[in-house]
Amino acid sequence: MNHYETVFILNPVLSETQIEETVKKFEDFLIKNGGKMVSKEDWGLKKLAYPIQHKKSGFYHLFEFTAPGEAIGPYELEFRRDERVMRFLTVKLDKHAIAWAEKRRTKLKANA
16 A cells, blocks of 8 residues: 555635535545555635636645555546546655645644
8 A cells, every 4th residue: 555645636626615615525546446545635615826728727636545556547537537637636645745734634623
């Protein structure tokens, strides 16, 4: 089981319900394929550095999860197929990144 992090940007014209459905779809897909969610964050609507699909903003979400390596290909394919997703990036975390992410999570919980 490898440790991964995915950040994805959803189309800003989506309703709150559509956003929740999309996030739930990708979370369920991971769990169905042997993954386990570590944390997920909703960063909200943010202005983009440059337009993507003629949009100047998007809804950002972050998933941190563990999953077998063979689950990542189909997971990313699902992102490419969904027209609600404007961009996504999945990275494999090394031991330093895992420690940093954990420190960041505890800091966020302390501030909340």
